[in-house]
Amino acid sequence: MTYSALRSCLALGLASALPSVAFPHGVDLVWLDRTGMGADGTSAAQLESLGEDRFLDLQLGSTHPLPSQAQMEIDSLSIQRWDALALMHHRDSLAKIVDSAVGDSAKTVARKALGDWKNGIFAQTVERHLLRDLYSPDGLRERMVWFWGNHFSVHSAKDDEQILLADYEERALRPHALGRFRDLVMATLTHPAMLVYLDNAQNAAGHVNENYARELLELHTLGVDGGYSQQDVQSLAKVLTGVGVDWRRGPDPERPPPPGTIRDGGFEFNPRRHDTASVVLLGTRIQGGEFEEVRAAVDLLCRNPSTARHVSLRIATCFLGVPPPPDLVDRMAKTFRKTDGDISAVLRTFFRSKESHAPGALKDPHRFVVGALRQAYEGRIVTNLKPVSNWINQLGEPLYGRLTPDGYPLDQQGWSSEGQMVKRFEVARAIGSGPGGLFEIAQGTPSRGGFPLFQRPFFWTWREPVLGANTRSVLDQAKSPQEWNLLWMSSPEAMRD
C-alpha cells in the first residue's frame, strides 16, 4: 500500500486499519499543514501532545503572542500608528508639495518623494503580513486573514490603495477572520479600500455605478449561480448609493453634515448622495430610507442559503486545493446556516471531517514560500522581508496584487502549469542557496550569517518517515547542501500540503 493509498483509506474513515508509519508520532502532517502557513517543529510537537481536537480548539480560540523579536519588528512599522485617515492626510500634504513645487526638477523630486513614501507604506503592509505568517502561533487565523483578503480582494495598484490596505487588513479583515461572516461583509462594505477599488465611492443617486453591487453578489456572497438577476444587481446598486468615502477629519462647524450622515475612518454614508426609493432585492422589498437600507440588504444576502453554500465551497476548496466533495460542502453550509454564519463553526466542521485528511494538494505560491522559510530558519526572525515578497511575486501571487476582484485561484489546477513548476524550482534554488539578504538589518549592510537548514529534528521526526522512495533516492544524489535544499523544496512532498 502506498502512502497516498493509506491516506485515501483514512479519508474514507478506515484509520484504525492503518499502520502507524503513515503518521509518525500520531501526527498527520497533511492535516497539520492545512491548518496554517506550514507545519514546523513547534506545531508538530503541539499537535502530538494535544491531539487534533484540542489543537483545533487552540487555533480557534483567543490569540497568542508572536515571538518578541517579530513583534518588535512589527511595532517599529509606522502603519501600526497611522490609520487610513492619517495616512491620507499625509499623502495630501506630500501632494501639496508636488503642486507647489516650482520648476520641472523640483516637481520631479517632490513627485518621487510622494511615490517612494506610498511604496514604503505598502511594503510595510506586506512585511507585517509576512512576519505574522512566518511566526504567529495562530496559523489558522493567519491563513484565514489571507483567505478573506483574497475573497474580498483589493488590488494595490489602484488609486491610493497602497496606503489604504494596511488599515483594511487590520480593521476590516483581521478582527472578523474567525468571527461572523456578516460582520466581515459589513466591515469590508464600510472600508474605503473596498469602496475605492470597486468604484462604489462614485455610486450616487442619479450617477449609479453597479460595479461593487455586482461583485458583492457574485463574488462575496451568493455566488454567480446563487439565483440573482440583473435586476437584483441594479436594486443593490441603488441601495448602495451614497456609500462612499470622505477624508475630512472631524465635522466642519461651518458646514455641518446633513442628518443621517455616518463617518468613520474615511468611510462616509452621505444621505444626500443616497437614492431613497424602495427596491425589491431577491424578491424582498427594501423600504427606502438611509443607511438601514444597506444593513437590511446585507442581512438578506448573508442569510441567503446560496451564500452559505458559496462561502463553504470557497473555504473547503482553499483547504483541500481540489474541488471538495459536495457532501462536505453541504455539511459546512448547514453549519453556516445554523450558526448564522459563524466562521469558526464552519472551520470546525471542516477540520473534524474525514475529508480534511485527504491527500495533500499543491500549495499556492504564498504558502510554498512561507512554509519553506518556516522550516529552513525555524524561529530565527527574518529582518528583511523584501526577498520573501519577491519570491512570492515571481510565482505570480503578490499580496493584494490580483488585478481582478475574483482573487487568486484556490484550486491547485490554477498553479500547476509547466511554467509555474519550473519557476518554483528556480525559487527553490534561490531560497536554498543561502540566506541572501534575509538577515540584513538595513539595506546593504552585511548579512549576519545563517544558512537555510531543512534537516532539523522536525524533518527527521515527522517528514522523513513519510517520504516517497523517489524523493529519498534523488535527495541522496545531492552534491552540496544547496543542491539538497533545491531538490527537497522541489519534491512533490514539499510542494504539497
Place this chain on the structure above:
Amino acid sequence: MTDPSNLDMHRRTFLKLLAAGGGALLWPRSLRAAVSLSESDPDAPRLLVVFQRGGCDAASVLVPWSSDDYHRLRPNTAIARPDPADPKASAWLDDSWSLHPALGDSLLPLWQRNQLAFVPFAGTDDLSRSHFETQERIEEGFGPDIDLGGTSGWISRLVGLLDPTSGISFTADLPVICQGKADIPNLPLHEVPKAPFDARQSELLERLYQGDTLEATVKSGLKTRDDIAKMFADEMQAASGRAISGAGFEQEARRMGSLLRRRYRVGFVDVGGWDTHVNQGGAQGQLANLLGNLGRGLSALRDELGEAWPSTLVVVLTEFGRTFRENGNRGSDHGHGSVLWFLGGSIRGGRIHGRQVRVAASNLFQNRDFPVLNEYRSVLGSVLGRHLRLDRSAVETIFPGSSPDGSMEI
C-alpha cells in the same frame, strides 16, 4: 466568480456533452496533421489569440460614428466623428464605423491593406454579465448547456488536433482556454527566458516526479524552457541580429512573433485592464492608452513575423462589450455584444463582416447593450476552419454543437 471547483457543473452536464458529440474529445488521429508542421515553414498556418480581460468597450474600438444616439448618450466618452483635420477624431472605415484614434498609427495601415477586419455585435449567449463566468464560458468554447468546470479549453482541443507540440501560452499560468488533454506549455515573455538548470539537475528534478500526476508537466516544462532559452540565445548571437526592440507589450509581442515564426503554430496571450467603470476617457485617457499599447504590440508582431505574416491569423476577443450609455462616472458598466478583431497577411480585411443592425438606442439589447448577432463560436469555427484548413468534424471537436457561419468569409 465561476468556481472551477463547482462539481455539479451547474446548468450543464457532462452527459450532455457526451450526447452532443463528445466522442470528439478522444482526438481521432485521422484528424491530426491537417497542417504542415515543418519547423520553419513560413507557409504553415499560424494562429495567435489575444484575450482582452475585463470587457473591452466595443463602441470605442469600432466607433458607430454615424449614430446620433451614440454621441448623445456618451457625452464624455464618445469618440468624435471622422475628421482628417482632427487628430482626436476617429478614423473613417465605412459609412457606419470608424476606428479609435489610438489605433490609427498602428492598425489603420493594416485596414488599408485589407489585413484587418472586424465583426461587431459578437459574443455569447451568457447573460450573467460576470467577467469570470463569461470568460470561462468563452474559453471552454462549449455551447450553453455544457460546462466541464474549466478543464477543457478550445485552444487545447485545437492544438490536440493539429499537433500536440504546436501550441504555447505566453502567460505565467495556464488559462482555461489552454487547459485540457493536450499539454500546452506556458511561458510569459516579459523578459528573455534563460535556461534555469544544467542537464544533471534537470534530470534529478524530473526524477522527483516519476510516477507523479505532474510527471509530464515537469518534464515538458523543463524542456520548453531549455528550448526557448536556446532559441533566444541563438537569436541574439546571430550576426543578422534580429534583436528584440521596443518596450512593454510591444517587446513581448515581438518575442511572441519570433516564437510563432520559428517554432509554434498556435499561441495565446491575455491583456488586462479593460474594466473601465470610471473615467474611461475618450480619444485620450485610460482606454485609449490600453488600445494604443495593444495596437503597437500587434503591429510589432506583424513586423517580427515577416514572411510568416501572410500565413498568420490574429484574433482579438473579450468577454463582453459595455453599456451603450455612459454611466454616472464617465465610464461604462458590463454589457453584452462585443467586437471581434481579425488580423493577418492574407485575410479578407478592410471590411466589417457579419450580421449588423443600425446602432440606435431603440435597437439595444435589454435597452442597455449591443445585441449579439454573431455568436462567437460560429464565427470562429468558420474563420479558423478556413484558415487552418480544418474539416467539419475538426471544427465540431473544437466548438461542439456550433454551426459555423458559412457567410463569414474573412
